Amino acid sequence: MEARVAGQSTSRQATAEQANRRRVTLTRESILEAALRLCSPEGGGQLTFSRLGKELGADPTAVYRHFRDKDELVLALTDLVIQEGIELARQTLPDGPSDDWRAFLAVTARSVRTSHLARPALAVLAAARTTASPAETHSVEQLISVLHRAGLPVVEAAECYRALLDMTLAMTQYTAAFSILDRQAQEQDEAAWAVKYGMLPEDEFPLLHRSAPRLTELFRDDDTVFALVLDTFLDGVAVRIERARKA
């Protein structure tokens, strides 16, 4: 019995062995779920096929039966995250179509950011891709509608939407990329900055010297910086709305 050809002996004994390592049945959904888990900071914060295989209790390459390549997987995941972001915004916003354009835009942007930051690893991977998810279409229509009702011409409202969303995604991904870094690199950066701001000769850089404390606070406090950018951007939108009303 032991004399069987070693490589092929997967018929008898295998049945017993496979009692443990049962051939798991994967579905598109179970894979996406596991992948999402891996992308969160608690899940290790890295999405690779081997980790995914382990998480699923299956061979890493089994995933290829459901997604042509990693890119397709990432695209599908991004779609989920976008839906989640929209959902989050919906919950935060009042039901009826509000006329407070500023709140609407701010909540939308922050929701998108929040849902992406829950999976930094995915945010980094998804960086460049756009999904054109049907889920968001309705939200976009609403967003443009709010701006239009506020006084902006339709096309300008659309431009505003595009600008807001791209800015938000870009800054979010920027934050995500940093949060993925290992402690060492993060601390290295921080140390470099501290030194830089600490050693500014007051006579040569008077203003920088005075703002050093604040800038140090702001160092990689990306959420605050994002809030700053968003606020300023929205002030700019207000100006545009004013201009449009007068014209």
Next chain:
Amino acid sequence: MEARVAGQSTSRQATAEQANRRRVTLTRESILEAALRLCSPEGGGQLTFSRLGKELGADPTAVYRHFRDKDELVLALTDLVIQEGIELARQTLPDGPSDDWRAFLAVTARSVRTSHLARPALAVLAAARTTASPAETHSVEQLISVLHRAGLPVVEAAECYRALLDMTLAMTQYTAAFSILDRQAQEQDEAAWAVKYGMLPEDEFPLLHRSAPRLTELFRDDDTVFALVLDTFLDGVAVRIERARKA
């Protein structure tokens, strides 16, 4: 003669062989130069040790004698690009300290963006790192000074600088990441969008339907979108300056 121990036979024949593959002498500068070349779209747009080795005519691992790891190399490269950006801004701006804060900010942001976009591969790699390059200190002081003279309190001016720069870097890196993608992925994305915007039922999404042409134009025309964001942001800064003056 042929009976020599194969692995060790590098003494005689090697002298002849090495006439071709002369032991190249690397310097920090020659490496940085070559790496920068590789990062540009013409240079292949990908920075790896093996490509770098080939570019230098040396063994890939020779680079480790000059940079501890890839991260350190990227940091050094980023420094160069930042300097280049500052230089570019200096050339574009009038010499004396101008009082046109808006032009100053716009030119600075665009210069940073331009110099980074000349090496998309590097922009992507550098994503998360900050260099605290001494080269930029003077520029920052000037930037804050311009805003301060315009009427902003020092700390708020510093916040503004931080916001503007982070926004610019984030959006630039976002663009760079897309430009790195292979044609297939880019076209795939574009097709998805075209379909999406082409098939919008007018009765359900009236506004989106009307703005579809503009949104299609804007699709991944990242430079225009950046211009939009920057403009709106600067409008917002103007508001803040007004507010500060009145107070």
Next chain:
DNA sequence: AGGCGCTGTCAATGGCATTGACAGGCACGT
């Protein structure tokens, strides 16, 4: 009962960063 396709497994490939052992050469001191 037979066949076919769906899906998991396994082994292999090629690219990547990184490491440790080795070796040539140059500068220094004697």
Next chain:
DNA sequence: ACGTGCCTGTCAATGCCATTGACAGCGCCT
């Protein structure tokens, strides 16, 4: 002149990664 030792390039090997092709079980349809 002659060693000694560091600086720096080379080579082979490691380990992680995505991806592929050959194989095999299982269920469904006929």
